[in-house]
Amino acid sequence: MKGFGVLRTERARLTGLYGTLLLLAGGGLVALVYVLVGQGLYTSVSGAVSTVSPALRRGEVPPPDPGRSPEPARTVAPGEQPPGPDLKDLKAYGFTHTLSDAVTEAMQRRLLTVSLVALAVFAVLSIWLAWWMAGRVLRPLAVITATARRLSGENLHERIALDAPPGELKELADTFDAMLGRMEHLVSAQRRFAANAAHELRTPLAVQRAAAEIGLAGDPPPERVARIRAKLIGVADSSEHLIESLLLLAVSEEGPQSGRPAERVDVAALAAAELEACPHQGLTVERTLAPLTVTGDRTLLGHLVRNLLGNAVRHNRAGGRLGVATTADGELVVSNTGPLIDPVDVPMLLEPFRRRAERQHTAGEGAGLGLSIVASIARAHGAELVARANPAPDGGLTVSVRFRPAEPRRAESGR
Known part of the structure; x- marks a missing residue:
């Protein structure tokens, strides 16, 4: 059963494929050589044998006399044998023909035997070469498989780092490494x-x-x-x-709920409503709400705007400024004044439970989930979230969410 399992491997399949192709190529080459050599073999052998005929070497057929003039044509008398080839010449010709046939047949048999032996040796070499070649080609896959089997939640930091020339397998290994990086980040974030x-x-x-x-x-x-x-x-x-x-x-x-169809949401109207409901006493509000309609989940988008405004109010200063703007090209921007923030710390604020200072467990402090919820909802809607620290003296934070604007409604049929 183990042997049958080996035959089902990709290496065995590639070996069969490569070996068959090499064997067909070798067999075709041998057959072509045999046919081409066999076609002109008799002519070559016959010409060679005629030049070294034993009858000529023994003098059985006298060579022509160069000084002898040809006899003129004459009438053959009754009972006289007409002139023609000598009997010795006929014997020499018959001997030469028989010898040529025998030599040609012997050479063809020899050529066929040698060709078959060479083809058998070539078949063995082809199978070995195909097996080696398949192993060479599949070696990166073996490395990827071994790494995948070895990985667990404790060693997601390992990478394949395949040392190979550019190609499909190198690209596969690099893609696998990138996937491991994303998995490591997600597992670390989850923990x-x-x-x-x-x-x-x-x-x-x-x-x-x-x-x-x-x-x-x-x-x-x-x-x-x-x-x-x-x-x-x-x-x-x-x-x-x-x-x-x-x-x-x-x-x-999880994104917009699968059971709830996506709807067209007026983000500008949503921002205006949430701004009215948000307690922002003592703050200067700057609003620029251009029409902005996106496709998504109204409830989640409401939480996105509410968390942005709540974060901007909670981390503002007395007499500070709160800015809310929407643009027709699909951008929602919420900015606020407040403490100076180091730009290096901004990405950290988008992670769950991350704050600029330790939690004091006071009323209205929040849990440190506001911006992480905003980032999650933005990802679920295919939006791009960018947060940047405001320079002195204003301080605070500016968060922009760029949505894909909703496609215009299709005209009703019949209009």
């Missing part, structure tokens, strides 16, 4: 997300436990009970908001 989520959820639980065990120990006065009660409610609200954000992040990673 970091799980660790941060566990930390974020464990902290409010610890606060609730401490408030219940310490603050309510013994017989506390009503004022302390009211204060602890308000603290527990605030921590519960924060935990509820965190869980809702985690669920929203998971939904946004």
Whole structure:
């Protein structure tokens, strides 16, 4: 059974293919040589034998006398034998013809035997060469397969790094390396997300436990009970908001819901409505809302705009500025003033649970998921998100989301 398994491998198939092609080429070459040599062989042998005929060497057929003049034509008398070839000449010719046939037949048999032996040797060499060639061609695939079998969640940092000339297999190995890089990034992000989520959820639980065990120990006065009660409610609200954000992040990673058809969404109107509902007292609002319609999930796009505005208000400063703009070419821009941000730290702010400073667990602080949810929803809608730090003295952040504008509605039939 193991032998049959070897015959089913790609190397065996390529060996059969290459060996058959080489064998057909060798057989065709041998047949061509045999036919071409056999066609002119008799003429060559006959001419060679005639020049060295034994009858001529023994003097049985006298050579012509160069000084003898040819006899004139004459009438043959009755009973006289007409002039013609001598009997010795006929014998020499017959001997030469027989010898030529024998030599030609012997040479053809010899040529056929040698050709068959050469073809057999060539067949063996062809199979060996085809097996070696197939192994040489499939060696990169063996490296890729071995690497894929060896990889796990603990060694995703390994790469094939195939050392080979440019070609299809080199491109395959490089593509596999790029895929491993993306997988490593996703697994690292997932592990970091799980660790941060566990930390974020464990902290409010610890606060609730401490408030219940310490603050309510013994017989506390009503004022302390009211204060602890308000603290527990605030921590519960924060935990509820965190869980809702985690669920929203998971939904946004999946993209628009498959059961809900994509619809045309007026992002400018959506931004205007969310801006009215967003508490931005004390901030100078600059709005430039040009018509912008995209195709997507209205609920997710609403969360995208709401999180952008909430992040811009939460991290603003007193008397600062909030800018909201949409453009006809498919761009939504939200900017705000605030603390100066190092441009190197901007990509970090788009990851879950990443903040510029450690969390203080105060009211309205947020869970650090706002911009990561925005980035996830943008990816789900095929949009490009770009965040950049604003220079001094304004500070703050500018986030732009470039959508693919929705195609214009098709004219109704009959109009």
